[in-house]
Amino acid sequence: QVQLVESGGGLVQAGGSLRLSCAASGRTFSTYVMGWFRQAPGKERDFVAGMRWSGSTIYYADSVKGRFTISRDNAKNTVYLQMNSLKPEDTAVYYCAAARRVGGPEKSNYDYWGQGTQVTVSS
Numbered sequence: 001q002v003q004l005v006e007s008g009g010g011l012v013q014a015g016g017s018l019r020l021s022c023a024a025s026g027r028t029f030s031t032y033v034m035g036w037f038r039q040a041p042g043k044e045r046d047f048v049a050g051m052r053w054s055g056s057t058i059y060y061a062d063s064v065k066g067r068f069t070i071s072r073d074n075a076k077n078t079v080y081l082q083m084n085s086l087k088p089e090d091t092a093v094y095y096c097a098a099a100r101r102v103g104g105p106e107k108s109n110y111d112y113w114g115q116g117t118q119v120t121v122s123s
Contacts, residue, residue: 002026002112004096009117012086016121020081022096022114029053033103034079035110036070038092038119045095047105049081061105064090086121093118 008020022034035050049070051058058070069082079096094117097110 002098004098004112004114006094006096006114006117009094009119011120011122014086014088014121014123016086017082017084018086018119020083020094020096020117020119022079022081024077024079024096024098027098029077029098031100033057033099033101033109034070034072035097035099035103036079036081037095037097037107038090039095039116040092043092045107047107048094050103050105051079052103059104083119086119088121088123091119091121 003025005023012018030053032053033050036048037045038048039045047061048064049060049068051070067085072079096114098112099110102109
């Protein structure tokens with residue numbers, strides 16, 4: 001049974017940083033695509049960043065390029081989202097997701113989801 005457990009959310013001032021973690025278990029994820037999405041109140045769940053577990057492909061939403069970095073630690077089976085220069089518009093619940101085949105920005109491509117972690121950026 002696949003489990004994705006996010007952590008690391010919290011309250012931070014604009015310009016600050018947070019690092020989100022996604023601990024993955026229940027599968028060998030070496031061929032999976034891992035993604036981060038976020039959902040603000042009253043809005044759709046939007047793509048933030050994604051990568052093949054192998055690290056061969058990494059991509060970001062335009063809104064976070066240059067500020068966010070996705071990475072993974074094989075030994076810990078954990079994917080990270082380092083978020084720098086945070087803005088109030090980054091406030092959302094952040095979700096980790098795993099796709100068995102195709103990833104990309106389409107949330108329908110992802111087969112497994114975590115429960116989410118709240119990120120709040122104050123101005």
